[in-house]
Amino acid sequence: MGVDDLLAREYSALKGTARIQFPRHRYQQRFFRDGEGKPPMTITNSGNPWTIKVPAEHRLHHLRKLFQKEIEGVSAKRAEQTETISRRDAYDYVPKDERGQAFPAIWLGAYNVTEHLVGALYMHTPYEELLEIGNGFDRDFAKGVGKVRRTLASIAVVEDMQRTGLGTALLTAGESQAKQEGAIWVTGFMDERNGTPEFYESNGYNIQPRNIALPKLEPFGVRELHPGYVNGQWFYKKL
Numbered sequence: 662m663g664v665d666d667l668l669a670r671e672y673s674a675l676k677g678t679a680r681i682q683f684p685r686h687r688y689q690q691r692f693f694r695d696g697e698g699k700p701p702m703t704i705t706n707s708g709n710p711w712t713i714k715v716p717a718e719h720r721l722h723h724l725r726k727l728f729q730k731e732i733e734g735v736s737a738k739r740a741e742q743t744e745t746i747s748r749r750d751a752y753d754y755v756p757k758d759e760r761g762q763a764f765p766a767i768w769l770g771a772y773n774v775t776e777h778l779v780g781a782l783y784m785h786t787p788y789e790e791l792l793e794i795g796n797g798f799d800r801d802f803a804k805g806v807g808k809v810r811r812t813l814a815s816i817a818v819v820e821d822m823q824r825t826g827l828g829t830a831l832l833t834a835g836e837s838q839a840k841q842e843g844a845i846w847v848t849g850f851m852d853e854r855n856g857t858p859e860f861y862e863s864n865g866y867n868i869q870p871r872n873i874a875l876p877k878l879e880p881f882g883v884r885e886l887h888p889g890y891v892n893g894q895w896f897y898k899k900l
């Protein structure tokens with residue numbers, strides 16, 4: 662999908678600009694997921710040859726490895742570094758529940774009957790944009806955008822299980838979690854090497870023409886720019 666590429670590049674572009682500083686103890690308390698050490702939570706299986714679960718924190722590297730294998734241009738190691746840094750830096754703008762606890766990024770794993778990982782999804786708030794908005798002019802505005810928007814950063818299904826409905830099941834479960842957290846838009850980007858518009862169309866997404874940025878999404882109406890160094894299509898859906 663190339664979003665990791667995109668994040669990494671945007672990150673290097675941001676280097677040297679003002680950053681939000683977090684005292685270490687503060688984000689240690691609030692940043693890491695509270696699911697660590699607990700058994701993974703089953704979300705759906707409903708008679709399918711797979712089960713979709715929220716994986717335990719220490720299993721996330723399996724999901725990153727799957728993305729690396731199935732999505733061209735993704736590096737598991739680089740993705741992990743980018744995720745940690747982006748989320749930490751954009752922490753103030755990450756949506757929180759009523760107790761003030763930040764929602765973790767949405768990670769879902771699909772496992773077959775022998776408990777092997779056969780598909781995965783990773784969705785999060787658009788960290789880079791929130792940082793730009795929040796650092797640039799308006800922190801509350803950035804928080805609002807963070808609440809309503811989720812980025813589909815990665816989705817993949819192992820080759821021999823593609824076209825069996827598993828990608829759709831993962832996406833539907835991810836969207837439903839995002840909606841529960843108050844999101845109203847899911848957006849994403851597929852580069853010329855990965856993804857297929859038909860998959861997103863069949864899941865109700867609007868697909869932009871090649872290299873045309875997302876339209877303004879209400880209620881915040883941020884004007885998006887297409888970064889000239891990537892080639893592909895943006896897509897979006899109202900939940």
Ligand SMILES: CC(C)(COP(=O)(O)OP(=O)(O)OC[C@H]1O[C@@H](n2cnc3c(N)ncnc32)[C@H](O)[C@@H]1OP(=O)(O)O)[C@@H](O)C(=O)NCCC(=O)NCCS
Nearest residue numbers: 662817818823824825826827828829851855856859860863
């Ligand atoms: C994209 C991906 C996650 C889709 O998962 P999937 O399990 O194959 O998708 P589904 O079975 O739910 O497909 C649902 C519908 O989407 C459309 N679709 C999915 N893949 C398609 C393809 N390669 N060509 C045309 N239509 C496709 C079809 O309409 C399909 O319904 P059908 O099989 O009844 O015709 C999977 O192909 C994949 O992992 N690809 C490699 C990694 C990748 O490119 N990820 C996306 C990065 S942007």
